[in-house]
Amino acid sequence: MAATESDRVAKARRVRLGNRVVVTEGLELSFWADVSHRCLTASWPSFIGGAALVFIIFNAFFALLYWLGDQPIANVPGGQYIDYLYFSIETLSTAGYGDMHPQTHYGHFIAAVELFTGIFSMSLMTGLIFARFSRPRARxxxxxxxxxxxxxxxxxxxxxxxxxxxxxxxxxxxxxxxxxxxxxxxxxxxxxxxxxxxxxxxxxxxxxxxxxxxxxxxxxxxxxxxxxxxxxxxxxxxxxxxxxxxxxxxxxxxxxxxxxxxxxxxxxxxxxxxxxxxxxxxxxxxxxxxxxxx
The missing domain is CATH 2.60.40.1400 (G protein-activated inward rectifier potassium channel 1)
Incomplete structure (x- = not known):
């Protein structure tokens, strides 16, 4: 079935080519289809803001998993969500201050998954930041x-x-x-x-x-x-x-x-x-x- 005029307008996207603004229609490209290009071409405020947002989402998600468990982390007073969030930040960033640590198999499993996610995400972020800084540009x-x-x-x-x-x-x-x-x-x-x-x-x-x-x-x-x-x-x-x-x-x-x-x-x-x-x-x-x- 042919797309209606309203559908085409809804899918239209403005792109800038030099000093010219072009409206594109009929091309559906999801955000994740070319996320590396978007990360390299985004402005520095957008890039840093997006990285901070992803960091918050990851930590909020893993803190929720810890909070749902049966005291998976030692030395968490009262088992409050905010304490699990702090522990998640320590784990995802591989800081590991030592006062809180996993004490159950469930806690160790979630911490292992988060550690892998942290190592992977930091390696990816390091590569993106290096690529942004190392791109040859003439002023x-x-x-x-x-x-x-x-x-x-x-x-x-x-x-x-x-x-x-x-x-x-x-x-x-x-x-x-x-x-x-x-x-x-x-x-x-x-x-x-x-x-x-x-x-x-x-x-x-x-x-x-x-x-x-x-x-x-x-x-x-x-x-x-x-x-x-x-x-x-x-x-x-x-x-x-x-x-x-x-x-x-x-x-x-x-x-x-x-x-x-x-x-x-x-x-x-x-x-x-x-x-x-x-x-x-x-x-x-x-x-x-x-x-x-x-």
Whole structure:
């Protein structure tokens, strides 16, 4: 039976792809189907909050099992649930202070199961935290707006970026794409992307700033397009930069996407580099995103 409109709306999910929000329908993916990916992509507050919630649930469950038994734990005054909860925390975390300990076969069995759960969960948590910290990431700052103006006597699309860490990213490479809507001969709408050639795709050592240049010649997909034309085709830009981080000894990647409304035609970037009287290079990052009319 075909799903009704209300069913599809109920199963719709919002996902963010770069700066674009997409609503997906008809794809049922349970939380546990890809829990490792969710743990790696969640924000740190969400990750820590989720881990704390799981810790509380586990301890509450095992404390309930102890509480249901016939005095399974020694030195529990009055057999109150809160005391079993404290013992569960000691056992699950493998702390074992020693004042409370199992004294029946039932208590030993539940404690053994909880110890295994604690060892397993701590190993899993250690791996997830290590994976989150060890993921190679480039701290690249991209200008808020691509600009189009004359450069070296030719109309050029320019995008400025900078290395926020000020370390060396060796053999940095950049690629730039144009995304736009199109209609096939059969009348089907589709989204196409075009690789925009750059004047210089590689940088031997990206440490400070780097401006990407795409000459808008007759063979460029952007040739002759105005701001209204870019809006009509719902144009967008995608930038991907990768390189070898000498400090982390890993290959790092960074990307940024732009909408057609972000592109400023007839503008150029404000100057941020200058040389001081003592020969030092000074970069003013407070003007990094500023553009001025060409």
């Amino acid at each position: 690249l700052l991209f200008a808020d707006n691509p600009v189009i103006s004359n450069h070296e006597g030719q109309q050029t699309l320019m995008i400025r970026l900078a290395n926020e860490r000020h370390n060396i990213i060796a053999n940095a490479t950049a690629r730039l794409w144009l995304f736009k809507n199109g209609v096939s001969k059969e009348g089907m709408a589709y989204r196409r992307f075009y690789d925009l050639p750059l004047v210089q795709r590689e940088s031997p050592a990206l440490a400070l700033s780097w401006t990407l240049f795409h000459v808008i010649g007759e063979d460029s997909p952007l040739h002759g397009l105005s701001a209204a034309d870019l809006e009509a085709i719902n144009a967008g830009l995608g930038v991907v930069v990768s390189g070898y981080d000498d400090l982390a000894a890993q290959t790092v990647h960074a990307r940024r996407s732009y909408e057609h409304s972000d592109i400023r035609i007839g503008h150029r970037y404000a100057e941020i580099l200058r040389t001081t009287d003592d020969g030092l290079i000074r970069i003013d990052y407070s003007r990094f995103h500023d553009t001025i009319e060409a």
